[in-house]
Amino acid sequence: MSNLLFDEPGPRARRRIRLATVAGVLVLLALVALAVRQFAANGQLAAERWQPYATWPMWRYLLGGLWSTALAAVVSAAIAMAGGLALALGRLSRRRAVRLPAAAYVEAVRTIPALLLVYLVLFALPRYGLDLPLFWKLVVPLAVSNAAAFAEIFRAGVMSVERGQGEAALALGLTHGQSMRLVVLPQAARRVLPSIVSQSVGLLKDTSLGFVVSYAELLYSGKVLANYNGLLIQTYIVVALVYLVVNASLSALARSLDRSVAGRGGPRRRIIRVPR
């Protein structure tokens, strides 16, 4: 990749690269200086405004929020994956009566914002006598919307398995269900693993909607904390850093899984992530 757009630099190109490096570093330094100046001019750099974040009770509280985030993410991921698998198999079914509803669900949910689903669960369900506990008010909409995303991942995985595999299984006398379960799905599972992990990062990001539900996950915990101690920007920066560390680790895991899958003769694919 690195040599697609430029050759080994000659003397003139090296000079230009040095120039661009200096210019880039200067712009970066200017941005950092500007940020520091804004922080300092508004008294946000004062030690006592950052000191609390070096204390254990603060971190115990924030890690509690992170734990709730993880819990919501794991539970909704489990439900969404089970639902997604069912939807994917439904969409690949030979019966129209199964195929159409599954396709309709996936296509419909893909075009509805998760926040709208959250509002629906928050405000619509209680009117019909279904007032879920806070945890489920966050988990249900996330599971509903992510099931569609997982369904598309699983379907792509099944379709990436060579036709011959399923045909060979049928030729050996396995039923359609057996060939799916014993031959196609195990191969598909290995290929979709990286996409699953990167989708889970997206789901973890979605749990920040707990902010709206007032379920005490990481972001809402940060809001409560900021309202309590008045350290708005500090709290939200710390919260953002926690999200960054957790998600970046998961993304790195997805990449290394992707490399090991590719190494084992898996498909060379382009994963283009969709923002969420």
Add this chain to the structure above:
Amino acid sequence: MSALLDHLPEFWQGLVVTLQMTAASFVGAAAVGLVIVAMRVGPVPVLRTVATVYVETLQNLPLLVLLVLAVFGLPEIGLKAGLTTTAIVVIALYEGAYIAEALRSGVNAISSGQGEAARALGLTFGQSLRHVVLPQALRTVVQPIGNIFIALTMNTSLAAAVGVVELTAAANRVNLLEAQPIPIFVGAGLAYAAVAACAGFVTGRLERRLAVAR
């Protein structure tokens, strides 16, 4: 149903705000994405690192965290802007990272002979990117960028959580007045679905029209 029809002006206003935010932040995201991808595939190591860090950071932060940080945090350091403007800028910066990644995968999909030929003709890095590589890269990523556009439309709804009155917030307000959640939220959902369907239709047409016979 009348709950929906009585409040059409509010819904229309919300839809207009959603469309404005979508259009403005998509333009911004495209600009950010182009700059970032140019830095990322370029020969200057420092700029490559900066672009990589930018993409990794923004892809791994929830958009809502960025919105909350910008709307409630930035005024603390003396940066004040309108609510909608702030939301548009944040969404543009966030989606820009995704567009950059889509474009980069398009650039990587181009055969290396194209870049070599451009250099052999004496084009500079910027020229070969502008005249040879990016036009071809864009053609191969019409569909992914269309998907990013649809996701961006959905993501503008998060601005409702920090107080922008766009379609989702408008629906929520009308529901608080009328207490008829099903028709109201389904109506809002249909509006989003319509926007997504239009975007899907346009990208489908674009992709067919721009497809290069190989």
